[in-house]
Amino acid sequence: MATPANSKDAGRAMAKEITASLVEGRLPCPIAFRTAKKLDVIPMAVGNKADDMGIKISNCQLGCFGKEKATHEELADMQVSPAIAEAVHGSLVSSKIPCxxxxxxxxxxxxxxxxxxxxxxxxxxxxxxxxxxxF
Incomplete structure (x- = not known):
């Protein structure tokens, strides 16, 4: 589905797509990205539209929030891959890693x-x- 040229129509199309994709009243992160790809818009546009609609994003693919977020106990038991740790440390911007x-x-x-x-x-x-x- 191509995004309509008129921004008002594009906003309506995005709202319709978001509404149709809700799971338990929330928009899962992976579905938000699929929606952005389907509508040929940047993911931030979908996130902003969901926010404007009062819809929360769920199930962050990085595990930052949602049902799949690791518990402190799970993280305590987790073995860190040296390759991943090195890549994460090498990618820091102001002591954080951008999504x-x-x-x-x-x-x-x-x-x-x-x-x-x-x-x-x-x-x-x-x-x-x-x-x-x-965030």
């Missing part, structure tokens, strides 16, 4: 985004600059 950069680390190392996010958490490194605008 988009964390995704890149996951892709480069062929590991899950969640693994990168959990590694950052275990190393007491925060993820910043959410691509959907959540």
């Amino acid at each position: 988009k950069t964390a995704w890149g680390v996951a892709q480069e190392l062929k590991v899950s985004r969640r693994k990168v996010g959990d590694t950052a958490s275990k190393l007491d490194i925060r993820v910043s600059d959410c691509q959907l605008g959540c």
